[in-house]
Amino acid sequence: MRKEKDKIKIIALGGLNEIGKNITAIEFKDEIVVIDCGLKFPDEEMFGIDIVIPDVSYLVKNIEKVKGIFLTHGHEDHIGALPYVLKELNVPVYGTKLTLGILESKLKEHGLLGKVTLNCVKPKDIIKLDVMSVEFIRTSHSIADSTAIAVHTSLGVILHTGDFKIDYTPIDGCLADFARFAELGKRGVLLMLCDSTNVERPGYTMSESTVGVTFQNLFAKAEGRIIVATFASNVHRIQQIVTASEKYGRKVAVSGRSMENIVAVATEYGYLKSNEGTMIGVDAINRYPNDKVTIITTGTQGEPMSALTRMAASEHKKVNIIDGDMVVISASPIPGNEKLVSRVINQLFKKGAQVIYEALADVHVSGHACQEELKLMHTLVKPRFFMPVHGEYRHLKQHSELAEGLGMAKAIY
Ligand SMILES: [Zn+2]
Numbered sequence: 001m002r003k004e005k006d007k008i009k010i011i012a013l014g015g016l017n018e019i020g021k022n023i024t025a026i027e028f029k030d031e032i033v034v035i036d037c038g039l040k041f042p043d044e045e046m047f048g049i050d051i052v053i054p055d056v057s058y059l060v061k062n063i064e065k066v067k068g069i070f071l072t073h074g075h076e077d078h079i080g081a082l083p084y085v086l087k088e089l090n091v092p093v094y095g096t097k098l099t100l101g102i103l104e105s106k107l108k109e110h111g112l113l114g115k116v117t118l119n120c121v122k123p124k125d126i127i128k129l130d131v132m133s134v135e136f137i138r139t140s141h142s143i144a145d146s147t148a149i150a151v152h153t154s155l156g157v158i159l160h161t162g163d164f165k166i167d168y169t170p171i172d173g174c175l176a177d178f179a180r181f182a183e184l185g186k187r188g189v190l191l192m193l194c195d196s197t198n199v200e201r202p203g204y205t206m207s208e209s210t211v212g213v214t215f216q217n218l219f220a221k222a223e224g225r226i227i228v229a230t231f232a233s234n235v236h237r238i239q240q241i242v243t244a245s246e247k248y249g250r251k252v253a254v255s256g257r258s259m260e261n262i263v264a265v266a267t268e269y270g271y272l273k274s275n276e277g278t279m280i281g282v283d284a285i286n287r288y289p290n291d292k293v294t295i296i297t298t299g300t301q302g303e304p305m306s307a308l309t310r311m312a313a314s315e316h317k318k319v320n321i322i323d324g325d326m327v328v329i330s331a332s333p334i335p336g337n338e339k340l341v342s343r344v345i346n347q348l349f350k351k352g353a354q355v356i357y358e359a360l361a362d363v364h365v366s367g368h369a370c371q372e373e374l375k376l377m378h379t380l381v382k383p384r385f386f387m388p389v390h391g392e393y394r395h396l397k398q399h400s401e402l403a404e405g406l407g408m409a410k411a412i413y
């Protein structure tokens, strides 16, 4: 029997049986490594609640053991709780450049910039702690600069995939580090924690670059303004909209606070590239002919206060939908938001816009691995133990069945 101190504890403080507020603590001897620290948006029944953050009282109680919070990528469900949690748990934060860039703008809003130690890492970096070391491994996802994290201990490697998909033609040309996953698998991985979001979907998630082909086809036909709504954090999607706009001589304006923030950060750090003069302020759109203007905006979920919803309701101060506009909704409605999205689409059609959404054209792909991609990850890593994460119970259950289908023995409690 191992001594209590020599056991590795995996403490899921969020992200299991739910989509959102991902945070996992790995405790070994006198060290705790925390992976991600996300928020969750409230369910419909949570009246008066804006965001849900994880309960970190265990970490606060053991703060002297907590060596840092290690971030897989810059999505809200992975970094969104940090401005709140760091107030109680001020420990060093590690992440890649874009992830920290997005975090910095959040910390600024909360007056925390300069009060927290942010350590910028690159894929392949290994942070050596006293008893554990933490390695960042490049993956593909719907945000640039995403990573998996391998925690090395004397008892074995714990691999957390983070959110991922397999994309052989990523927009930035940075392929996931398949070789490293295979190498770890060859040497032996004690435990893998793996993204379960799309486990219900057979087959493969299409490459992000396929959306670019659709954009090019749509942009070739558009005769008026093009307004594209997408998730602000999907820098690769935004890049493809900018590239298609440049091809057809369009200027690009950005509307919506989160979109403006991320475009500024991504441009500053070199993740978003545009020709001199392509980007214009939204105030300047009327200086150009309609067929020379693209507007990138937020509001893919029909959120009442978002830019697209306000445009559709004629409540936006600077952009009014007019006959001949092409509006592209480049996202899927998150379950529960379908009615809101549908309402916005109806309003846009009534205003005379041509509306293109997922049901009509391939204007969106997921950032998460479907069944065949998950099987590839399992096969490369060949973990001794497996823990499905990032999903509701049904996802976790089906992911465990997928692992069993690949020959893994069922856990016996
Ligand atoms: Zn994500």
Ligand SMILES: [Zn+2]
Residues within 6 Å of the ligand: 022, 075, 077, 078, 163, 390
């Ligand atoms: Zn996520």
